[in-house]
Each structure stands twice: as C-alpha cells, then as structure tokens.
Amino acid sequence: MIIVRNLTKTFPATGQEVLSRVSFQVDEGELVALLGSSGTGKTTLLRCLSLKESWTSGQYIYDSKDITQLSLLDKWKQQRQWAYLEEKPSLNPNQTAYKNVLPSYVPWWRAMLGMVSTDERITVMDYLEKVGLLDQALEKAEKLSGGEKQRVAVAKALLRGAKVIFADEPVSGLDPESAENVLKDLREICVKEKVVVICILHQVEFAEKYASRIWGLNAGRLVVDIPGRRLTQREKDLIFS
Incomplete structure (x- = not known):
C-alpha cells in the first residue's frame, strides 16, 4: 500500500540532513511502531509521510499513486483521506x-x-x-x-x-492500562478494518507487544525494520546508541 524510496529531508538554512535515504514498504492492516531517541527525526518522518511537511528528495507511492508527482490540490485531497492523531487530541x-x-x-x-x-x-x-x-x-x-x-x-x-492513521506518541502520558487499551484498539482496527497505522512510541515493550512491524530510526536513518517481536540487544543498540 505504501512504498517509500530514499526519502531525504535537509533543512536549507543549515544544510542539516534530518532524514537520510529512508526506504520501506507497508502493507494494509499493519501497525508500525516507530522507535528512536529524541531528536532522531521520528516526528519529521511522520509529518512528511502525512504530507504536513515537504521533503528534499525521494519517491513516495501510495495505493499505486506516486505522491511525489501529484499537484498541490491532489496532495491536499489525498491528505484529507488520512488521519493524523496528535499526542493530545483536539476535542471540544x-x-x-x-x-x-x-x-x-x-x-x-x-x-x-x-x-x-x-x-x-x-x-x-x-x-x-x-x-x-x-x-x-x-x-x-x-x-x-x-x-x-x-x-x-x-x-x-x-x-x-481513513485508511491510514499517523499517530504522534498516541499513548504518551497515559497510565499503563489506558495506553494498552489504546494500542489494543489500534491493533484490532488494523486487523479488522485493514487500516494502516504508523505510530511513534517511546515504550519498547509496547512496540514489541502490539506492533506487526517495528522501525528503528537513528540520526535520520532507518536502522531497524523488522516484523513485530522482541528486539535483540543488538537491535536496541542500533536504535538507541
């Protein structure tokens, strides 16, 4: 459903490369947990994928459409078909x-x-x-x-x-029981509704328990991309060193 090849983002003013040649594929029904230390580019990646920010280079294909080639209007229409969950939901x-x-x-x-x-x-x-x-x-x-x-x-x-949900730390600040309930809901929705969920998590144990795929980002590079399971110590070191 989603294919990304060599996604790179550089800040023009400083020349700093925030994302470096990130590549992956996500299929429908997957819950992807994005792990990484603070400042490694997790939120930037999520915002690029949700079209809230632009990127410098790379190809982005969704449902056989090359997002890179869409007009601004078509990108806006596509964005409205997705959902972006903030850490603190905006409710009345x-x-x-x-x-x-x-x-x-x-x-x-x-x-x-x-x-x-x-x-x-x-x-x-x-x-x-x-x-x-x-x-x-x-x-x-x-x-x-x-x-x-x-x-x-x-x-x-x-x-x-929404067939794709981008979630920026959806369980941050929640007590363990509430966090587990939210993640259980998201996992069940992926399975039953074939929705793709890509969410930033800080808790490794939640990623291991609920994600069908785990990404590890370090210094803007995707250093781990594995099916959901318990991480090895080497994989943790790659992500958090």
Whole structure:
C-alpha cells in the first residue's frame, strides 16, 4: 500500500540532513511502531509521510499513486483521506464523545442543527463501540481520561473513512492500562478494518507487544525494520546508541 524510496529531508538554512535515504514498504492492516531517541527525526518522518511537511528528495507511492508527482490540490485531497492523531487530541471539552465524533460523519451544519437521522446516530454509536466507548458516549470530553480522549480521536478517524492513521506518541502520558487499551484498539482496527497505522512510541515493550512491524530510526536513518517481536540487544543498540 505504501512504498517509500530514499526519502531525504535537509533543512536549507543549515544544510542539516534530518532524514537520510529512508526506504520501506507497508502493507494494509499493519501497525508500525516507530522507535528512536529524541531528536532522531521520528516526528519529521511522520509529518512528511502525512504530507504536513515537504521533503528534499525521494519517491513516495501510495495505493499505486506516486505522491511525489501529484499537484498541490491532489496532495491536499489525498491528505484529507488520512488521519493524523496528535499526542493530545483536539476535542471540544464541552461536548460529549458522541457530539465530538458526529461531524466526522455528518456535515457540521446538520450536526449543529440536530438534523441527524436514526441510522446516522446508530453508525456513530457503532464506531464508539468499536473503540470501547459506548458507555461513555454521552460523557463530556472534559470528563474523559486521556486514553478515552485518544480513543474518541480514533473513532473520528475511522468514521471519516481513513485508511491510514499517523499517530504522534498516541499513548504518551497515559497510565499503563489506558495506553494498552489504546494500542489494543489500534491493533484490532488494523486487523479488522485493514487500516494502516504508523505510530511513534517511546515504550519498547509496547512496540514489541502490539506492533506487526517495528522501525528503528537513528540520526535520520532507518536502522531497524523488522516484523513485530522482541528486539535483540543488538537491535536496541542500533536504535538507541
């Protein structure tokens, strides 16, 4: 589904190479965990892949389309078919989980005026149930835990029809149980919905437990690209040395 060849990004002002000839392939249904020390280019890579930042050179193919050759308008259209999850989801704290998700499926003006059909309401509730939040559907976002807020963001992404989700440290700051719940949801979604998830993680043990593929980035280079499993000490040294 995604093929990247020699993706490189250099800051023009300083000449600093942040990403160096990064190459990989990701198939549908994969959950990729991106590991690396602070400052190694993880967020830059995620932002380049989600088209939030440009890159200097390299080829990027998605679903047989060469992203590199698309016009700005077509890139914008493509970007809208994906989802980018921030570390702290942007939700309206005064609205319920249900109302935060609703505009992803129903035009905002109809949602605001209450012009929502029964089928549409049921569909939104179905997606909240997919991420284990059916019981919290009518709870205001301000009362939800960090993990629950992140799962609302996942429901929004799925309801939009996103086939690729880029997640920037989606479990950072969460307690272990909440973090595991979010990652379980993402893994299950990959398997059932054939969605691709590429997420930055700091916890090696979570990557080993939930990822179907693990990437290790060091100094802007992809030094580890393996199926999800326990990392060897040599692989950890390559990533974090």
